[in-house]
Amino acid sequence: MQAHRYWLVAHIDAALGLDESAELLLRRANSAFSQAGLVYEEALARLDLAIVLARQDRMAEVLSTVNEVQPLFEALGVGPEAAVARRLRFEIMPSTVRQVVRILVLASREILLLPMPRRPIPAVAA
Numbered sequence: 649m650q651a652h653r654y655w656l657v658a659h660i661d662a663a664l665g666l667d668e669s670a671e672l673l674l675r676r677a678n679s680a681f682s683q684a685g686l687v688y689e690e691a692l693a694r695l696d697l698a699i700v701l702a703r704q705d706r707m708a709e710v711l712s713t714v715n716e717v718q719p720l721f722e723a724l725g726v727g728p729e730a731a732v733a734r735r736l737r738f739e740i741m742p743s744t745v746r747q748v749v750r751i752l753v754l755a756s757r758e759i760l761l762l763p764m765p766r767r768p769i770p771a772v773a774a
Contacts, residue, residue, distance in 0.1 A: 651680030655693055662700055670700045691720040695733060702736070711737065 658673035674697040681690035698713040714737045721730035 649680070649684070651677045651684065651686070651689070651693075654680065655689070655696075658693075658696065658700075662696070667700050667704055671697065671704075674700060687720060688724055688726065691717050691724070692729065695721075695729065695736075698733075698736060 654673045654677035658670045658677060661667075661673060662670035674693050678690055678693040678697065681687075681693055694713055694717045698710045698717065701710045701713065714733050718730055718733035718737065721727075721733055
């Protein structure tokens with residue numbers, strides 16, 4: 649089956665540090681597994697994709713992927729894979745929060761650097 653070939657080559661590429669290629673192949677494998685109705689393999693390919701995305705610091709995508717995968721593993725009754733997904737999720741959360749805080753701090757600094765709009769002072773009734 650072509651999906652297994654995509655998945656295998658993606659693992660090789662990931663091991664060689666070719667994350668972009670691994671990502672593309674894992675997405676293809678995921679799609680092929682989904683079309684074939686192979687839920688377990690699809691979930692595994694997504695979990696592998698989450699790991700590749702994490703190495704690229706794409707935490708929002710990792711979190712989204714893991715949130716989709718964990719319930720699949722739990723519904724299938726596959727404990728070890730569900731535990732890996734759960735662990736990834738809880739390790740990503742602080743990282744994601746840090747990214748959000750950093751973005752907010754940078755945005756607030758940019759706002760502070762902007763000139764204040766000049767508005768006329770309203771007349772005070774005496």
